[in-house]
Amino acid sequence: MTATAPLLSVDDLEVEFKGRGGKRFQALKGVSLDIRPGETVGLVGESGSGKTTIGRAILGLVPPSAGRITFDGRDITRAGAAERRSLAKDIQVVFQDPYTSLNPSMTIADILAEPLLIQGWTRNDAHGRVRDLLDRVHLPSDASSRLPREFSGGQRQRIAIARSIALEPRLIICDEPVSALDLTTQARVLDLLVELQESTGAAYLFVSHDLGVVRHISHRVTVLFHGDIVEQGDVDQVTARPExxxxxxxxxxxxxxxxxxxxxxxxxxxxxxxxxxx
CATH class of the missing domain: 1.10.287 (Helix Hairpins)
Incomplete structure (x- = not known):
């Protein structure tokens, strides 16, 4: 990757949660990382490491107790509801479980059109975009009239990915997007994410517990352990010759x-x- 200004910067981020009996638990302890345009940064660690909390803080789903999050030079650490709606055009997410991330009562066309309609697209333009999105994730056009339960796990995750790119975001948070899939399907979904990144130029924060999966898709890797970063660097160094x-x-x-x-x-x-x- 060429040296360019970061699209996203996370500086000295701390997040605390209240546990039983009012006891405080520090999930993140001064974490710093950055992502450049068009780059994938893998964020890897075991369950409880705090990796998902970073993604949720970027999305505004958990409040930081200290530190700063900057997107394209704009401080979004404590962005309000209106600002978050505006940010949705630029920051999207793919969740871990394709079985629960899609509304079971909505058709695929309605699921994919929903973010477009919220942003002011006409229904006719939105449904034209839906056909394009299905093609880009290699699903047939007749999928639009079907319900999520009619698809396999890998197909549902393709639908979730299509939804995430509907507004042409500049950053996508991928929160364990292949961990619920079998190995063959994992490889296909990872290849799709790489293909879409090449065509859209979107940056990814790719959260995973699997160093092998992170190696497949990332340019740089950050390793998290108990809320602290213990290693960062180029993907080949961190995933093949970890220190x-x-x-x-x-x-x-x-x-x-x-x-x-x-x-x-x-x-x-x-x-x-x-x-x-x-």
Whole structure:
């Protein structure tokens, strides 16, 4: 990637949640990252690392307790409802579960047209755009009259992706978008995301627990552990030659086809975990 000004900057972001008995839990502890136009930054970590919280803070779904979020030079850290509606044209999201992210009572045409109509498109123009969107995610045009339950998980995620690009956003938050899919379908959806990025120029923040998946799609990678960034860098460096013990454990957790290598990785992972507990 060439050096350009960041599209999104997250600076010293902190997020706290209230737990049982009023006890405070700090989910993010001064996290900083940036995403350039047309770039994919992979955000990887295990459950509880805080990776999804970053995406939710960018979307305005959780309030930061400290820090700053800047989009295209504009401070959106505490953007109000009206500003968030305006930002929807530029920042979209693909959620993890394609079975629950689509309204089961709406046709695919209505699901895809909804964000367009909210932004003031005419119904005729919106439905023309729906046909284009279905073509771009490689679904037949007759899919528009059907309901979400008539599609497989991979097809539903394609519909969710089509919805996310309907307004031609500049940034898409991809929150574990392939984790609910089988391996073959995962690869196809990842290839689709790469294809769409090449044609639209959108930037992605790609959230995942799987270092192998992140390697497939990202330009740079940020590794999160218990709300702290422990490693950042170029995708080849972080996913093939990780330096931090936690990233090395994630690397060793990735499945491989060779049984002997898988056994060796399992033993290395056990040793790294034991070292971390000392």
């Amino acid at each position: 931090h013990p936690y990233t090395q454990r994630l690397f060793m957790s990735a499945p491989v086809a060779d049984v002997a290598e898988q056994r060796a990785r399992r033993e290395q992972r056990r040793q790294l975990a034991a070292q971390g507990e000392k």
